[in-house]
Amino acid sequence: MEFEVWWGAALGGVLGLLIGSFLNVVIYRLPKMMEQQWAAELAQLEAEKQGKEPPADTQAPFNLMTPRSRCPACGHVVQWYENVPVLSYLFLRGRCSACKAPISARYPLVELLTGALFFFCIYRWGVTPVGFAWCGFSAALVALAFIDWDTTLLPDDITLPLLWAGLLSAAFQWTNVPLHASVTGAAAGYLSLWLVYWGFKLATGKEGMGYGDFKLFAALGAWFGWQALVPIILMSSIIGAIIGIAMKIFSSLREGGYIPFGPFLVGAGLTAMVFGPNAILNTVLNLLGL
Known part of the structure; x- marks a missing residue:
């Protein structure tokens, strides 16, 4: 029984690492998505005040799924094997594989924190x-x-x-x-x-x-x-x-x-x-x- 508890908690921790990786995307992109929405609404209001047609949306899609994650320094598209929670950060030694620009340590921190919290939740309350x-x-x-x-x-x-x-x-x-x-x-x-x-x-x-x-x-x-x-x-x-x-x-x-x-x-x-x-x-x- 004790083994099952620890096994379930371990799987919960792994799930937390994966969710933590996604949370890094949410933390970065959701505020920017909100700002884009506010800018679009403001532009529409200004157009309505002036009696003009609202400006066409010419921006490339930007949401939690699109575009793929890139290095902010050189634009290198992050490959799946460079996005494995915590392990990829350690393997890359905290640097972009293309331009060697430093990657913030906060990314693995968020993953580890989420993984630890999921481990605790499943250990305490089980796979329920x-x-x-x-x-x-x-x-x-x-x-x-x-x-x-x-x-x-x-x-x-x-x-x-x-x-x-x-x-x-x-x-x-x-x-x-x-x-x-x-x-x-x-x-x-x-x-x-x-x-x-x-x-x-x-x-x-x-x-x-x-x-x-x-x-x-x-x-x-x-x-x-x-x-x-x-x-x-x-x-x-x-x-x-x-x-x-x-x-x-x-x-x-x-x-x-x-x-x-x-x-x-x-x-x-x-x-x-x-x-x-x-x-x-x-x-x-x-x-x-x-």
């Missing part, structure tokens, strides 16, 4: 709908964390399906959260940060966070229930404060001094998945000396 539900949860959070860190965007294409998946998982009893607690958690998660947003904006005239943060917090509320919202927001705030102070000390803050909040919500959400929301709350209280 519950295990695969939490694998999907993990993959979505990994993509959201890196997209938000790069672009300060939390795409609806990920946050909203994640929210609905949490509600459906509660309805099918794939989580330990009753459906009413999941629905309440989603509503309370969105509303709480919405109130914080408007309170901060009215007090300072500035926007402290984006609407994507509301939706991500709502999704976490759907997955863990309303009782987990306070531990998750406390943990994410503490993580954010620590990293923000460290970045300020080492003068690595971005222009404008902003830090996206999404990655810290993701960190707290994954911590809640692994250890449970109550463990988060106990850790926060211990850190505060309470």
Whole structure:
């Protein structure tokens, strides 16, 4: 029995490596796809204002499948054997096979992180709908964390399906959260940060966070229930404060001094998945000396 558990978890880890490779594509391309869509919509509105025909779309197809991955330095098309998760990076020694330009270490990092999370989910919940539900949860959070860190965007294409998946998982009893607690958690998660947003904006005239943060917090509320919202927001705030102070000390803050909040919500959400929301709350209280 123990062998079957470890074997299933190992296969889950391999699946996670493959999904992680795909997430690298999502992290890079989805924001660009959004920007292209916004530019096209803006051009159409401008044409309508001027009473002209909307401009024809002459751009080459760009989505999660097309075109094939290329080296950004020389345009070399990445072959399938150069795209094996982690192994290809090690074999190529972190460099393009054509021009020897360095390849970011973040690519294998995303693959390894996703693989480790899938391994944990299948080891804990088995090769079951519950295990695969939490694998999907993990993959979505990994993509959201890196997209938000790069672009300060939390795409609806990920946050909203994640929210609905949490509600459906509660309805099918794939989580330990009753459906009413999941629905309440989603509503309370969105509303709480919405109130914080408007309170901060009215007090300072500035926007402290984006609407994507509301939706991500709502999704976490759907997955863990309303009782987990306070531990998750406390943990994410503490993580954010620590990293923000460290970045300020080492003068690595971005222009404008902003830090996206999404990655810290993701960190707290994954911590809640692994250890449970109550463990988060106990850790926060211990850190505060309470």
